[in-house]
Amino acid sequence: MAPEKSSAGGKDMYSVILPTFNERQNLPIITWLLNRTFSEQNLDWELVIVDDGSPDGTQEVAAQLVKAYSPHIQLRPRTGKLGLGTAYVHGLKYAKGNYIIIMDADFSHHPKFIPQMIKKMKEGDYDIVTGTRYAGDGGVYGWDLKRKLTSKGANIFADTVLRPGVSDLTGSFRLYKRAVLEKLFESTDARGFTMQMALAVTAKAKGYSIGEVPISFVDRVYGDSKLGGEEIVEYAKGVLQLWWSI
Helix, strand or coil: CCCCCCHHHHCCEEEEEEEECCCCCCCHHHHHHHHHHHHHCEEEEEEEEEEEEECCCCCHHHHHHHHHHCCCCCECCCCCCCHHHHHHHHHHHCCCCCCCCCCECCCCCHHHHHHHHHHHHHHHHEEEEEECCCCCCCEEECCCCHHHHHHHHHHHHHHHHHHCCCCCCCCCEEEEHHHHHHHHHCCCCCCCCCHHHHHHHHHHHCCCEEEEEEEECCCCCCCCCCHHHHHHHHHHHHCCCCCCCC
8 A cells, every 4th residue: 555645634744765785883873863853843754764685784773763763764675785776766665755855874965954955945846956066065075086076077977968957966865846756767767876867857858847955965974885887887878878868
């Protein structure tokens, strides 16, 4: 049975979909920060944790958090490392909110920016609000020069080829109207590291509005980055495929 789309009484509900893989150390802190942020703003919220069979005990920690923060947390594990994009699709099946937030579990996306994103969406009636590292007072901290150039170059490349009018195509800290995200998942097959770019470009092609909020992106505190050479090649191919299809 599909979950109800928003909480009782018609009040807006914000569902955070959080994919995890080996995030045992980060998960309790990011959960605490989310709880504090939404509680201070008096917002109805939930956290949907999608863990891909982490061998470090992430699921055990998540199960404890489900009890500690009841009824705000769901654990929806999968049997193996099946990819970031499909994790969001999986989490959306169980999310109850009429607004969906996607973000990382490693503190690179701080929950303190969520109220700004919500305010931006409400004031401009945007369909999507994305956190941007490359506009306003946004920035990246903790990366070496090579990784900064790689990320900035990827965005310039995609912007030059696709011209979507979004400053941070590869960013994965976003707020969506639920119905919009559902339509976008139906319209794009991209499910890997190119998914964020594909969703933004497809959204623009379909006439959806996208607002931006500058964020401070900080490199992960614990654990290793999942980005490697294969993902960079996949991204370049994805840009060209989108250019051909749109």
